[in-house]
Amino acid sequence: MEKQYAKYGYIFITPFFLVFLIFSIYPIFYTLYLSFTDYNGFVDPIWIGLKNYKLVFGDAKFWKALTNTIRIWGVNIVLQLGLAFILVMIFSDLKYRIKGLKVFRIVFYLPNLIAAASVALIFVKLLNKDYGVVNTLLFRFNLITKTIPWLEKSMLAQLSVSNIQTWMWFGNSFILFMAAIQAVNKETIESAVIDGAGRLAIMRHIKLPLIKPILIYVAITGLIGGLQLFDIPLLITDGYGAPEGGLNTVILYLFNHAFKYGNFGYAAAIAYVLFVFILLISIIFLIIVNRSNIKEYLSLRRARKEAKVNG
Amino acid sequence: MKKVLLFLSVVVLAVSLAGCGKKENKLVIWSFTDELETQGDIQYFKDNFTQEGQKYEGMEVEFVIVPTDDYLSKVMPALRTGDGAPDVFTGELDMVQNFMEAGYLANLEELMKADEDLDFTATKNDFQSYIWESAVDPEDGNLKALSWQVTPGAIFFKTDMATAVWGDETGFPTESDDGNYNQNISDWVSANKFNSLDNLVVASQEVKDYDSSWRLFPNDDAIRFFSRGSDDASSWLAADGKISADRLEEQEIYMEAVKGLYGESIADSLTANIGEWSGEWFGGIGENFEDAEGNTYQTMAYTLPTWGLFYVIAPNVEKVDASGETCSLPENPTDQEQEDFDNCDPKGNWGMGSGPNSYYWGGTYLNIRKDSEMKDAAYDFVSSMLFDTERMTARAENGDVYSRISVMNEVMAEYEGNPVLGGMNHYQTFLAEAEKISFDNVTKYDRQLDNLFGQYVTAYKKGESGAETLAEAFNSFYNELETTYNEIYRESGLPYQE
Numbered sequence: 001m002e003k004q005y006a007k008y009g010y011i012f013i014t015p016f017f018l019v020f021l022i023f024s025i026y027p028i029f030y031t032l033y034l035s036f037t038d039y040n041g042f043v044d045p046i047w048i049g050l051k052n053y054k055l056v057f058g059d060a061k062f063w064k065a066l067t068n069t070i071r072i073w074g075v076n077i078v079l080q081l082g083l084a085f086i087l088v089m090i091f092s093d094l095k096y097r098i099k100g101l102k103v104f105r106i107v108f109y110l111p112n113l114i115a116a117a118s119v120a121l122i123f124v125k126l127l128n129k130d131y132g133v134v135n136t137l138l139f140r141f142n143l144i145t146k147t148i149p150w151l152e153k154s155m156l157a158q159l160s161v162s163n164i165q166t167w168m169w170f171g172n173s174f175i176l177f178m179a180a181i182q183a184v185n186k187e188t189i190e191s192a193v194i195d196g197a198g199r200l201a202i203m204r205h206i207k208l209p210l211i212k213p214i215l216i217y218v219a220i221t222g223l224i225g226g227l228q229l230f231d232i233p234l235l236i237t238d239g240y241g242a243p244e245g246g247l248n249t250v251i252l253y254l255f256n257h258a259f260k261y262g263n264f265g266y267a268a269a270i271a272y273v274l275f276v277f278i279l280l281i282s283i284i285f286l287i288i289v290n291r292s293n294i295k296e297y298l299s300l301r302r303a304r305k306e307a308k309v310n311g
Numbered sequence: 312m313k314k315v316l317l318f319l320s321v322v323v324l325a326v327s328l329a330g331c332g333k334k335e336n337k338l339v340i341w342s343f344t345d346e347l348e349t350q351g352d353i354q355y356f357k358d359n360f361t362q363e364g365q366k367y368e369g370m371e372v373e374f375v376i377v378p379t380d381d382y383l384s385k386v387m388p389a390l391r392t393g394d395g396a397p398d399v400f401t402g403e404l405d406m407v408q409n410f411m412e413a414g415y416l417a418n419l420e421e422l423m424k425a426d427e428d429l430d431f432t433a434t435k436n437d438f439q440s441y442i443w444e445s446a447v448d449p450e451d452g453n454l455k456a457l458s459w460q461v462t463p464g465a466i467f468f469k470t471d472m473a474t475a476v477w478g479d480e481t482g483f484p485t486e487s488d489d490g491n492y493n494q495n496i497s498d499w500v501s502a503n504k505f506n507s508l509d510n511l512v513v514a515s516q517e518v519k520d521y522d523s524s525w526r527l528f529p530n531d532d533a534i535r536f537f538s539r540g541s542d543d544a545s546s547w548l549a550a551d552g553k554i555s556a557d558r559l560e561e562q563e564i565y566m567e568a569v570k571g572l573y574g575e576s577i578a579d580s581l582t583a584n585i586g587e588w589s590g591e592w593f594g595g596i597g598e599n600f601e602d603a604e605g606n607t608y609q610t611m612a613y614t615l616p617t618w619g620l621f622y623v624i625a626p627n628v629e630k631v632d633a634s635g636e637t638c639s640l641p642e643n644p645t646d647q648e649q650e651d652f653d654n655c656d657p658k659g660n661w662g663m664g665s666g667p668n669s670y671y672w673g674g675t676y677l678n679i680r681k682d683s684e685m686k687d688a689a690y691d692f693v694s695s696m697l698f699d700t701e702r703m704t705a706r707a708e709n710g711d712v713y714s715r716i717s718v719m720n721e722v723m724a725e726y727e728g729n730p731v732l733g734g735m736n737h738y739q740t741f742l743a744e745a746e747k748i749s750f751d752n753v754t755k756y757d758r759q760l761d762n763l764f765g766q767y768v769t770a771y772k773k774g775e776s777g778a779e780t781l782a783e784a785f786n787s788f789y790n791e792l793e794t795t796y797n798e799i800y801r802e803s804g805l806p807y808q809e
Binding site for chain 1: 601
């Protein structure tokens with residue numbers, strides 16, 4: 001009787017694995033196959049071996065796209081986590097007792113609910129150099145004498161996109177941090193206060209270690225999401241990475257190769273190079289944040305080995 | 312209970328799988344625009360072919376609109392596998408070339424010849440030759456697609472501004488009441504100011520010199536259709552199928568013209584630096600618009616094709632009342648104010664001229680899928696749009712320009728002139744432009760190469776790193792070409808190639 005029941009289990013999990021196989025596993029391997037071919041989307045793929053990979057490694061535009069992506073992401077993640085962190089410190093402080101947390105949570109999260117296309121459109125209108133709202137206001141208040149090319153100089157455009165991303169995502173980080181902090185036992189903090197610990201000491205020695213897992217989670221998902229930055233750079237200028245190629249991110253470059261130039265093989269190769277890159281960075285990042293655990297594990301293993309040898 | 316659940320899931324799975332393979336009496340039509348629906352073509356077919364007692368009684372007609380940006384990536388896999396593929400589908404010319412090369416298109420010429428109600432030769436001669444030639448498959452010399460419209464382009468401009476700037480020059484037409492005034496100015500401007508890329512830059516300078524708040528074009532994108540510079544420019548591909556050195560050399564003139572027009576600030580620029588389709592861009596068609604600093608500007612000319620006249624220029628032009636005063640609509644108008652505004656007439660201060668080379672922009676072709684099981688119905692649908700003379704004539708009266716000469720002749724014979732253009736006959740100019748268009752030089756790479764090269768033109772005009780000189784710009788383009796379209800890349804012999 002028990003055996004019969006066990007079979008049902010497989011049937012119940014089959015739909016998930018079917019969907020996973022068709023929509024996740026198959027595309028992953030099909031993309032790998034495409035990366036070794038020359039394929040324009042309508043004539044059969046032609047096997048060309050490693051040629052696409054050779055081209056990717058020698059493609060200055062790809063490497064520039066990668067640095068662009070890292071630069072935009074780097075500024076964004078520092079601002080996003082920093083801002084979320086400061087707000088969490090203020091809202092979680094027992095002395096301030098700020099009211100209306102629920103309202104603020106919604107307000108901070110709101111930008112995340114707006115579709116990227118609308119966000120891009122809004123900022124195109126706001127940041128236009130000659131006719132934009134931001135420059136118009138700055139002129140009205142006599143704060144500038146010359147228009148600021150928000151989206152027309154590489155560095156400024158990258159900064160603008162970083163800030164837009166921050167605006168869109170800091171609410172998300174804030175909610176996650178806040179949830180983690182609220183899980184910290186209030187009595188622990190109160191007793192620390194009684195023992196004379198200052199705000200910074202509490203943050204450093206109590207709150208931070210306790211929310212570390214969430215912090216790592218936010219940083220890693222931020223890294224993966226950030227390196228896949230695509231929608232805003234696509235929509236905010238010409239869709240090819242203008243100005244000066246500064247907004248050409250890796251995924252935008254991949255997208256243009258696949259869907260604008262009909263170069264699916266090359267795009268697939270870019271996807272795989274990016275995949276390996278993200279994997280490496282994630283591993284390095286995990287090693288850095290868990291270095292004390294790793295050290296502990298290694299020394300334990302060494303001690304065991306030595307004990308064995310000596311024993 | 313579990314057995315019941317298991318049974319139910321098996322049933323659901325079986326039903327959904329069965330649905331996939333079911334053959335239906337359905338004609339599936341895909342398009343990247345809603346024209347077929349808004350023009351009533353779908354409804355016409357339903358009303359005249361699928362009702363009781365008609366040829367395809369009970370047939371369902373499914374019309375699917377796929378946004379332009381996703382169109383190729385959706386339609387190509389469907390055509391490739393045949394799964395859920397449309398029987399009739401639309402496409403712009405470069406798409407048609409892709410469909411043709413992949414062998415997805417039915418032989419329209421054969422279907423037309425088999426149609427007993429159609430005189431093939433007479434029909435062929437009745438179509439604008441560029442539309443016909445553009446869809447002939449080079450593989451077998453047969454016609455594979457056709458379009459009901461022609462979409463040649465022009466330069467639309469404000470005649471009053473042109474008169475103010477160039478009115479004193481030799482040969483500039485004097486005002487006449489014979490209804491040809493706008494036409495005469497258009498002819499003069501086409502021959503003297505718009506006839507070459509260099510002259511377009513000179514004209515832009517003259518307009519700005521006349522009044523520092525006036526500009527000829529809203530932006531330098533306005534001359535992108537003239538990148539070939541003349542009607543006998545080279546093709547993007549040379550005879551050996553690789554990129555053409557001649558074409559690249561010709562592009563130098565265009566690059567210099569764009570650089571000549573460009574200025575980082577509006578004050579330094581010969582254009583108004585307005586993004587195409589932005590609020591200010593539309594505003595410029597009416598009267599004037601304001602920049603961030605509060606300066607007011609006016610633009611004189613817009614580069615647009617046939618549809619641009621009806622959907623872009625006409626709804627936005629300045630309107631005047633019976634006494635010649637400009638009509639304006641206040642914010643939150645009352646019903647009366649709105650009615651008064653609607654009753655105003657266009658000022659009629661627009662002309663249309665031709666640029667350094669003829670061009671077309673858009674144009675929707677009809678295609679039938681080669682392996683369609685509904686080929687007869689598909690052909691009848693296409694035929695109702697292309698070969699039904701009476702229907703086409705009735706529709707052409709809305710002002711659009713159609714691809715059949717007999718239809719256009721009939722419409723033009725009764726045409727009284729376009730009020731936006733001060734009574735000028737836009738058909739004549741458009742059809743003259745259409746006749747100049749040649750398809751000898753079109754390749755399936757055109758759109759992509761224009762885009763790719765366009766990025767380096769932009770980089771060059773701005774003096775960005777990697778494109779500060781012509782040599783740098785060309786070599787940066789070659790690097791990208793090598794990775795993007797390796798099959799047409801040439802190792803040596805191109806201008807400035809290092």
